[in-house]
Amino acid sequence: MKYNIKNICCIGAGYVGGPTMSVFAKHCPDIQFNVVDINTERINKWNSQNLKELPIYEPGLDTLIKKCRGKNLHFSTQVEAKIADADMIFISVNTPTKVSGFGAGKASDLKWIDKSSRQISKYGKSGAIVVEKSTLPVKTAQTIEEILNSNNNNKVFKILSNPEFLAEGSAINNLEFPDRVLIGGDDNEAINALIEIYSNWIEIDKILTTDLWSSELSKLISNAFLAQRISSINSISALCEKTGANIKEVSLAVGSDKRIGEYFLEAGPGFGGSCFKKDISNLVYISNYYGLKETASYWQKVIDINNWQSNRISQIIVNTLFGTVSGKRICILGFAFKSNTNDIRESPAISICRDLLEEGALLQIYDPRVEKQKINQELSKFKNHKDKSNGDKYWIILNSIKEATQNCDAIIVITEWNEFKDIVWSEIAPSMRHPSWVFDTRSIIDVKKAKKHGVNVWSVGNGSTNNK
Ligand code: NAD
Ligand code: UDX
Numbered sequence: 001m002k003y004n005i006k007n008i009c010c011i012g013a014g015y016v017g018g019p020t021m022s023v024f025a026k027h028c029p030d031i032q033f034n035v036v037d038i039n040t041e042r043i044n045k046w047n048s049q050n051l052k053e054l055p056i057y058e059p060g061l062d063t064l065i066k067k068c069r070g071k072n073l074h075f076s077t078q079v080e081a082k083i084a085d086a087d088m089i090f091i092s093v094n095t096p097t098k099v100s101g102f103g104a105g106k107a108s109d110l111k112w113i114d115k116s117s118r119q120i121s122k123y124g125k126s127g128a129i130v131v132e133k134s135t136l137p138v139k140t141a142q143t144i145e146e147i148l149n150s151n152n153n154n155k156v157f158k159i160l161s162n163p164e165f166l167a168e169g170s171a172i173n174n175l176e177f178p179d180r181v182l183i184g185g186d187d188n189e190a191i192n193a194l195i196e197i198y199s200n201w202i203e204i205d206k207i208l209t210t211d212l213w214s215s216e217l218s219k220l221i222s223n224a225f226l227a228q229r230i231s232s233i234n235s236i237s238a239l240c241e242k243t244g245a246n247i248k249e250v251s252l253a254v255g256s257d258k259r260i261g262e263y264f265l266e267a268g269p270g271f272g273g274s275c276f277k278k279d280i281s282n283l284v285y286i287s288n289y290y291g292l293k294e295t296a297s298y299w300q301k302v303i304d305i306n307n308w309q310s311n312r313i314s315q316i317i318v319n320t321l322f323g324t325v326s327g328k329r330i331c332i333l334g335f336a337f338k339s340n341t342n343d344i345r346e347s348p349a350i351s352i353c354r355d356l357l358e359e360g361a362l363l364q365i366y367d368p369r370v371e372k373q374k375i376n377q378e379l380s381k382f383k384n385h386k387d388k389s390n391g392d393k394y395w396i397i398l399n400s401i402k403e404a405t406q407n408c409d410a411i412i413v414i415t416e417w418n419e420f421k422d423i424v425w426s427e428i429a430p431s432m433r434h435p436s437w438v439f440d441t442r443s444i445i446d447v448k449k450a451k452k453h454g455v456n457v458w459s460v461g462n463g464s465t466n467n468k
Contacts, residue, residue, distance in 0.1 A: 003129065003193035006031055009086035011116045013037035013046055013075055015056055015171070015274070015343060016133060016164050017092035022064040023175040025073035027201040033073045034082040046075035057342040057369045060172035083123045088193070090162075091116050091144075092133040097278045106285035108137055108278065117147040124148075126155035129190045131162045135275065137282055138217040141184075158190035161212050163219035168273065169340030181207045184215020220279050220286075224299055227276040229264040231305035237267035237461030238312065247461025248443060267461040269348035269414055269441035270310040272337030277303060277346050310348045313460070314355035317439050320458060321410060326360030329433070331408040333401065334415025335367040335375050342369040344378060348441070349414045353395070354382045356412075363395035366404035368417055372397045401428065410437040416444050429453035 008024070010017045013035045025033045037043050045055040047069075051062040069075070076082065083089060093112040098104045113134060120130055130148065132141060141159050148157045161184035166174040181198050185191045195207055210218070237247045247267045255262035271277075280299050287296035318325055337347035344350065353363055357379070365375060375397055398404040401419065405411055405428050413420050421444045429436060429450075438450055440459040447457045447465050459465050 003087065003189060005087045005129075005193055005197065007086050008033050008088045008090065009082045010035045010090040010092050010133070011037075011079065011083070011119075012090075012092035012094070012112075012134070013039070013042055013055075014092065014094065015058075015168055016166065017090070018046060018054075018056060018075075019058055019061055019064075019166065019171040020090075020092065020133065020164060020175060022061060022068060022073060023172060024197065025068040025071075026064055028197060029072055031072060031197070033068075034078075034085070035073070035075050036079045036082045037075075037077060038079065040077050043075050043077050057340070058168065058171045059340055064172065079119060080123045083120055084125065086124070086128055088129045088131060088197075089120055089124060090131045090133045091120075092164075094274075095134045095136060095278070096274070097281050103285055106281045106288075108135075108282050110136070110140065110143070113140065113144065114147065117144045120157065121148045121151045121155070124155065124157065126153075126157075129158045129160060129193060131160045131194065132216070133162055133164055135163060135219050135223075135279055136161075136216055137286055138213050138220070140216060141212045158185070158187045159212070160185040160187075160190055160194055161215035162194060163215060165219075165222065168343055169338055176201065178202065178206065182210065182215050182218060183207065184210045184212040186211060220283050223275055223279040224283050224302070226264055227271055227280055227306070228299075228302045230266075230268070230271045230276075231302045231309075233265045233267050234270065234309040235305050237309075240461040240463045242463065244463035246464060250461075267443065268309075268416075269313055269352065269460070270306040272345070272347040272349075273343065274345040277306070307351075310351045311355070313439070313441055314352050316458065317352075317356070317410065317412065318359055320437060320439075324359070325356055325409075328361055328410070329408040330356055330361045330363055331404045331411040332363050332365040333367075333404065333411060333413045333420050334417055335365060335370045336415050336417075339415055339417045340369075342371065342374075344370055344374055347414075350378055352412065352414060352441075353379060357382050357394055362393075364404045364406070364408055365395055365397045366399070366401060367415065368419060402431075406431050407433055408436075409433045410439060413438065413440045413442055413445060416442040420444060421446075423450075425449050425453040425455060429455050 008031055010021045017035050021033045021035045042055045045053050093116055095108045098107050098109040141161055145159050163182055181202055183191055183194055191209055198207055240247045251265040254260055255265045280303055284296045284300050335344055335349045337343060379395055436455045438455050438457050443459045450457050457465055
């Protein structure tokens with residue numbers, strides 16, 4: 001059967017579904033794209049006339065939405081109807097780590113995949129191509145296939161795996177110019193239909209085709225390898241601090257070897273985001289399931305080092321501030337898990353703030369893009385720390401670096417937003433309490449300038465600065 005794809009439905013209007021379909025819509029003006037979600041609030045934001053209200057912040061996304069929305073790109077909650085119209089259906093729903101039951105804390109929770117598959121089975125047209133866009137444990141396509149074909153309605157669906165490699169903050173660029181597009185499947189005509197769509201803007205030699213299982217597994221392994229580099233460099237950042245070496249110089253020297261490569265060697269407060277921890281946990285779970293204990297414990301260590309790094313930084317902060325932060329005002333610069341996104345999932349800011357709150361600190365938080373309500377919601381989970389009788393708030397969220405640094409004892413730089421690189425110390429330092437400290441978990445601030453204005457500096461992996 002030769003496919004003629006004219007109508008595409010994407011289930012899930014999140015960080016992947018929204019940007020991905022926007023780029024598809026730009027390059028495929030003859031296809032109608034319907035992005036559907038059960039979350040009405042999210043869909044309303046996608047449809048907002050004020051482009052500043054889009055539910056996710058991603059550079060370049062607003063321009064694409066302006067260009068395509070209402071023409072060949074539509075956002076709605078009409079999940080069943082849009083599935084019914086589609087020739088191709090992308091499943092782009094969330095697959096977080098299970099919080100209870102078998103495999104809790106390790107395995108992926110596939111309930112949203114299960115539900116979408118049942119909806120497709122019931123409402124989808126026979127012959128439609130179903131594409132796994134979500135990141136899934138290897139062999140999930142088999143589960144989806146069983147669900148799709150379990151209805152006694154004689155419908156037939158073809159399944160492809162097409163994992164997404166975009167990184168938040170650079171999603172549009174990654175989608176426009178991917179290193180590769182991966183398509184797994186066993187039906188050549190369905191594979192060719194998807195290749196045809198991508199080839200509207202991507203050179204054919206960048207489109208790799210594999211079997212389903214290799215495609216599913218490659219996605220998990222790509223994330224595991226990336227995260228492993230971060231844990232490697234973070235483990236060495238601690239050694240630099242002890243020995244007087246500088247992690248930036250070590251990263252440069254090591255990464256200049258083409259066999260190692262320069263990317264993903266930046267030390268920091270530990271990786272965050274919705275993918276790395278979840279996907280490695282899943283890899284550990286699968287390895288254990290197949291009895292591969294050594295494989296499982298090797299990858300588990302990547303997560304352990306990540307937790308150790310953020311915990312280590314919290315301890316350094318408290319120890320440096322004379323062993324107590326109780327009642328001290330600590331400014332938190334950045335709450336997003338990385339710059340250029342409003343996403344806070346698994347952000348290292350969460351665990352560092354939790355540690356400081358537990359030690360009795362008062363936090364003054366500023367992030368240029370994260371909505372205040374999201375930060376409040378996250379920190380409210382830690383209400384159990386010591387009772388505070390004077391009625392002051394434990395944390396306050398402010399609108400600028402200037403406001404957030406007022407009267408603080410220390411600044412913690414957690415996200416590498418550009419505006420934090422350019423802090424004007426002559427304006428900030430005089431309003432801080434003395435002795436003043438900045439803890440730079442990203443190694444981005446100008447150490448000399450801060451010190452010149454009387455601010456002590458601790459910078460991750462920077463042995464020479466920290467030892468002076
Ligand atoms: P997300 O939570 O931002 O979005 C998922 C959306 O799916 C939610 O809005 C949810 O309401 C919706 N949904 C769930 N079940 C539904 C149903 N039955 N019908 C309609 N809508 C439904 O998640 P995300 O960050 O976009 O990630 C989606 C998948 O892509 C995950 O598997 C993730 O691992 C993978 N991934 C994410 C990234 C990333 O950078 N965020 C990158 C690559 C791959
Ligand atoms: C990641 C993968 O990069 C992407 O391919 C996949 O599709 C989804 O997961 P994302 O989590 O959005 O993307 O961002 P990424 O740029 O990978 O950063 C993840 C975390 O690692 C962030 O907290 C970031 O600050 C941190 N990081 C990254 C470092 O600490 N050092 C580095 O050198 C790179």
